[in-house]
Amino acid sequence: MTADLGTMTAGEGVSAKARNLRRWGPRALQGWTNLDGLFRKACGAFAASIVALLALVVYQLVHASRLSIDHFGVGFAWEKVWDPVAQKLGAATFIYGTVVTSTIALLIAVPLGIGIAIFLVELAPRRLGSVVGFLVELLAAIPSIVYGLWGLFVLAPLVRLWVAPALRKTLGFLPLFSGESNGVGMLTAGLILSIMVLPFIAAVSRDVLAAVPQTQREGSLALGTTKWETIWNVVLPYGRVGITGATILALGRALGETMAVTMVIGNSPQIMASLFEPGYTMSAVIANEYSEASGPLYLSALTELGLLLFVVTFAVNGAASLLIWRLTRGPGAHA
Amino acid sequence: MTRHMFLFQAAAMLALSAVGCDKSQPPTQDNQQSTAAATTAPANVRLNGAGSTFVYPLMSRWSTDYQKIVPTVQVNYQSIGSGGGIRQLTERTVQFGATDGPMSDDQLKEAKSPVVHIPLAMGAVVPTYNLPDLPHAIQFTSDALAGIFLGNIKTWNDPKIASVNVGLKLPATPIVVVHRSDGSGTTYVWVDYLSKVSPEWKAKVGVATSVNWPVGIAGKGNEGVAGTVRQTPGSIGYVELTYALQNKMPAAQIKNQAGKFVEPTVDSVTAAAAGAISAIPDDLRYSITNSPGETAWPASGTVWAVLYQDMPAGPERKALVGFLRWTLHDGQKSCKALDYAQLPAELVERATAKLDLIEPAPK
Numbered sequence: 001m002t003a004d005l006g007t008m009t010a011g012e013g014v015s016a017k018a019r020n021l022r023r024w025g026p027r028a029l030q031g032w033t034n035l036d037g038l039f040r041k042a043c044g045a046f047a048a049s050i051v052a053l054l055a056l057v058v059y060q061l062v063h064a065s066r067l068s069i070d071h072f073g074v075g076f077a078w079e080k081v082w083d084p085v086a087q088k089l090g091a092a093t094f095i096y097g098t099v100v101t102s103t104i105a106l107l108i109a110v111p112l113g114i115g116i117a118i119f120l121v122e123l124a125p126r127r128l129g130s131v132v133g134f135l136v137e138l139l140a141a142i143p144s145i146v147y148g149l150w151g152l153f154v155l156a157p158l159v160r161l162w163v164a165p166a167l168r169k170t171l172g173f174l175p176l177f178s179g180e181s182n183g184v185g186m187l188t189a190g191l192i193l194s195i196m197v198l199p200f201i202a203a204v205s206r207d208v209l210a211a212v213p214q215t216q217r218e219g220s221l222a223l224g225t226t227k228w229e230t231i232w233n234v235v236l237p238y239g240r241v242g243i244t245g246a247t248i249l250a251l252g253r254a255l256g257e258t259m260a261v262t263m264v265i266g267n268s269p270q271i272m273a274s275l276f277e278p279g280y281t282m283s284a285v286i287a288n289e290y291s292e293a294s295g296p297l298y299l300s301a302l303t304e305l306g307l308l309l310f311v312v313t314f315a316v317n318g319a320a321s322l323l324i325w326r327l328t329r330g331p332g333a334h335a
Numbered sequence: 336m337t338r339h340m341f342l343f344q345a346a347a348m349l350a351l352s353a354v355g356c357d358k359s360q361p362p363t364q365d366n367q368q369s370t371a372a373a374t375t376a377p378a379n380v381r382l383n384g385a386g387s388t389f390v391y392p393l394m395s396r397w398s399t400d401y402q403k404i405v406p407t408v409q410v411n412y413q414s415i416g417s418g419g420g421i422r423q424l425t426e427r428t429v430q431f432g433a434t435d436g437p438m439s440d441d442q443l444k445e446a447k448s449p450v451v452h453i454p455l456a457m458g459a460v461v462p463t464y465n466l467p468d469l470p471h472a473i474q475f476t477s478d479a480l481a482g483i484f485l486g487n488i489k490t491w492n493d494p495k496i497a498s499v500n501v502g503l504k505l506p507a508t509p510i511v512v513v514h515r516s517d518g519s520g521t522t523y524v525w526v527d528y529l530s531k532v533s534p535e536w537k538a539k540v541g542v543a544t545s546v547n548w549p550v551g552i553a554g555k556g557n558e559g560v561a562g563t564v565r566q567t568p569g570s571i572g573y574v575e576l577t578y579a580l581q582n583k584m585p586a587a588q589i590k591n592q593a594g595k596f597v598e599p600t601v602d603s604v605t606a607a608a609a610g611a612i613s614a615i616p617d618d619l620r621y622s623i624t625n626s627p628g629e630t631a632w633p634a635s636g637t638v639w640a641v642l643y644q645d646m647p648a649g650p651e652r653k654a655l656v657g658f659l660r661w662t663l664h665d666g667q668k669s670c671k672a673l674d675y676a677q678l679p680a681e682l683v684e685r686a687t688a689k690l691d692l693i694e695p696a697p698k
Contacts, residue, residue: 084518085541152554152562160567182511182567184552263562267516267553278552284516288555291416292518292544294442 058310065304067297076304082269084289089301091308093269097186097279098312101261102254104190104275105197106320110247112194113201114236120202121209122231133206140199148263151192156183156264159191164276181276182266189265189279193257197250204249208242209235244324251320255313258283282309378407380654385413386420386433389520389575390638393456394433396669397662404661408654417520418544424450424641430655431642435520436527436544437620438641449644451693452619453659453686456667457608457676459576460525460634461599462587465564466491466506474499474588474596477625477633481533483510483571485540486550491569499590506569512551513563513572518544521557524636525573528624532633573634576604577674591633592625599632604676607631612681619686635676644693656694663687 062069068076072089079090116136120129164181171177181187212235220230236243258281266278267288282305293299384394391414398410412433415423420432425446437452462480464473475483479495482488488495491505515522523544530537540546554563557578564572564584571587576599579586588596597603610628615621625633640659646652663683670677678686690696 081547083547084545085543085547149562152559153566156563157566180509182552182570184554184563184567262516262555263559267555268548268551288517289545290518292418292520294418294421294439294544 058307061303061307061310065300065307068300068304071297072301072304076301077308080269080271082285084293084298087295087297089298091282091305093271094280094282094285094305095308095312096271097189097265098255098281098283098309099316100186100275100279101189101193101265101281102251102316104187105193105254106247106251108191108194109198109201109250113198113246113250114205114243116198116202117205117209118231118235120206122227122235133203136199136202136206138199139195140203144196144257144260145263147192147196148260151188151260151264152184155191156188159183159185159188163187163191175273176275179274179276182278184264184266184278185276186265186279187275189261189281190275192260192264193254196257196260197253200250200253201243201246204246205239205243208239208246211242212238240325244321247324248317248321251317252313255309255316256283258287262288282306282312378650380408380650382408382410382431382651382655382658383413383429384410384420384431384433384640385415385423385429386641387417387435387520387638388414389435389458389577390414390433390455390675392577393669393673393675396673397658397666400666400669401658401661405654405657408658410658416518418518421641424643430646430651431640431659433638433640435636435638436523437622437639446643450641451644451689453640453642453663453689454619454637454678454682455640455659455662456670457604457623457635457637457678458524459599459604459607459632459636459676460521460528460573461576461579461584462571462573462589462634463561463564463579463584464571464587465568465585467568469503469585471502472586472588472598473503473505474590476590477528477532480589481529481536484512484514484529484549484551485533485536486512499596508569511567511570512548513560513567513570514548514551514553515560515573516553516555519556520544520636520638521573521575522546524624524634527622527636528634531622531625576601576676580674589633591631592627593629593631595629597630597632599634601671601674601676603630603632604635605679607633607635608637608676608682609679612679615682615685619689642693646693648694652694656690657697660687660690660696663690 068089072079076089076091077095078092079088080092081088081090082093083089116132120133124132160181160183164177164187167177167187216234216238217230220234221227225233261281262284265280265284267280267284268278269280269285270277272279286302286305286309290299290302293302391412394410394412394414398412402409417432417434417436420429420434421438421442423429424432425442433455435458438446438450443450462475466473473496475496476499479488479493479499482493482495488510490507490509492507497505514525523542526536526540526546527542530540530542540549552563552567554560554572557574560572560574561578561582561584564570574584578584579599586599588598590596606628607623607626610631611621611623611626615623619639621637623631623635623637626635640662642655642659646655663678663686667677667683687696
């Protein structure tokens with residue numbers, strides 16, 4: 001209050017902006033409170049709330065899946081049968097489907113996304129770059145049910161008629177690409193996911209690459225390197241932390257994506273070598289069966305799937321960040 | 336300077352008007368008004384229901400139609416799935432649930448107080464398929480259908496299918512089975528039918544809203560199954576009758592218990608309930624799949640409203656029973672237009688008697 005009164009008298013002749021600054025700026029407030037300390041505490045509380053929230057989620061998941069954990073034990077994670085009628089429930093097929101589809105998605109989307117980012121930042125004319133960049137970001141705004149329906153009605157027939165036969169012809173000796181495709185299956189789900197996570201990788205990588213200081217590029221070019229060598233040896237290694245982050249973000253999305261995946265994966269709890277075969281993911285089975293699940297054990301098992309998804313996400317994220325860190329830093333990056 | 340003055344004026348006016356409000360509307364007067372309203376006019380009753388997605392279009396029609404007749408009763412129905420409806424009823428967060436399958440003994444035990452089942456309308460499940468250039472609908476015996484869904488019959492020209500479809504040229508291509516991925520009443524009716532006609536199905540797979548399917552791929556919802564069937568040559572799936580009719584999907588005929596091939600229509604569904612009426616138990620928890628009726632569609636189902644027998648007397652109970660009584664009589668007329676099957680007259684009578692036990696009919 002005293003600070004307020006003091007500035008009021010100074011009123012005339014001082015611009016409104018300066019007056020406001022003096023009235024509300026840090027120095028005015030420092031008179032009666034320790035703003036720095038307050039700020040630190042507030043930010044600390046925000047950060048702590050994330051930890052608290054995660055802890056709460058884990059606690060709640062463990063609590064709600066207690067029944068299933070006690071009943072099935074650790075074997076739940078590698079039991080392959082999912083039979084709600086006989087109450088014989090296991091998660092192995094869902095874990096497999098989740099990991100496989102996300103892997104396909106990242107194998108396609110990471111190189112593509114980084115390629116798009118390099119094109120936008122390093123190679124494209126500015127006008128074209130902004131148009132393409134806008135379109136890529138637009139991909140992220142499409143609702144997943146639209147992706148799912150598009151996948152079912154457009155992508156699945158394409159996979160059945162063109163993609164699967166072509167893969168079988170060229171790579172058919174691998175068990176991964178053997179047998180007939182009905183259009184829906186793990187490959188189609190992986191393809192849909194790769195399109196869905198592409199904007200995350202491309203947009204974040206673009207911003208990361210754009211933030212690489214111009215001096216780095218100039219220094220490299222001054223040493224007589226080609227454009228390609230500059231990008232590969234200087235720009236990409238400089239941005240590897242950011243690109244890793246983009247990939248982790250994309251992976252999180254791919255692991256948890258539900259609606260689009262369930263439309264095109266075939267929803268069959270089985271582990272088959274061929275990617276043309278239908279599969280099932282953890283999030284998809286929860287979405288599909290939770291609302292009609294009858295009986296406490298069945299509900300509890302679905303909740304335990306949620307808990308396992310949490311664990312798998314943690315594990316895969318950790319492994320992926322380690323892997324990408326190694327790849328972008330190791331000798332490969334300088335070859 | 337001018338802005339300062341304006342701000343001050345605005346603040347002053349706000350302060351004045353705030354004081355004015357306090358004076359003009361003393362809280363005592365307010366209270367008196369509302370109590371007076373409650374005693375003279377009948378209070379509005381809001382009925383909350385939740386459950387079956389299958390009945391949702393019919394329920395919305397009913398709730399708007401009923402509000403025109405009894406403006407004080409508002410029916411608010413959330414289509415969250417039958418399982419969810421039963422759970423909400425058990426937790427007493429809604430006054431009634433709606434379910435495509437009757438509550439199991441375990442669920443009734445969990446509900447603590449006795450629960451009454453009131454059939455509302457009927458529907459059916461229809462096999463739909465993707466075979467190009469068939470001049471008329473394909474026909475199945477129940478044996479053939481069970482064989483297909485068990486994975487024992489693998490191609491379309493299998494003798495079990497071909498022998499009853501003499502006029503049709505069936506390809507030697509593999510059969511792709513498509514089923515629902517989400518737990519649903521549609522699946523319940525379909526597998527209930529299959530387990531009644533096939534001991535092997537009953538032993539191997541069983542009956543529930545989600546089962547461990549021996550073969551096939553799955554789509555989410557009716558639209559997911561229909562879409563997958565449409566995209567996959569040589570496939571066969573099952574969808575709700577309403578969905579098949581409204582989307583003009585090819586629907587197979589099935590040979591019923593009486594030995595007749597029947598076409599899926601709302602009338603053949605009503606016939607299924609009429610044909611099975613003597614076997615319907617007193618608590619109205621029944622299954623009319625594989626009904627013995629002459630023209631009965633074998634994969635027929637019912638949607639029930641479930642409510643507590645011992646609801647406390649009061650405006651809520653009166654409104655709910657009144658609404659359900661109306662759906663059993665005048666409300667049935669809306670069924671056909673929305674492709675639902677009506678309840679047969681005898682079932683309406685038995686259901687009305689159940690309602691009378693909760694709240695006696697007004698004279």
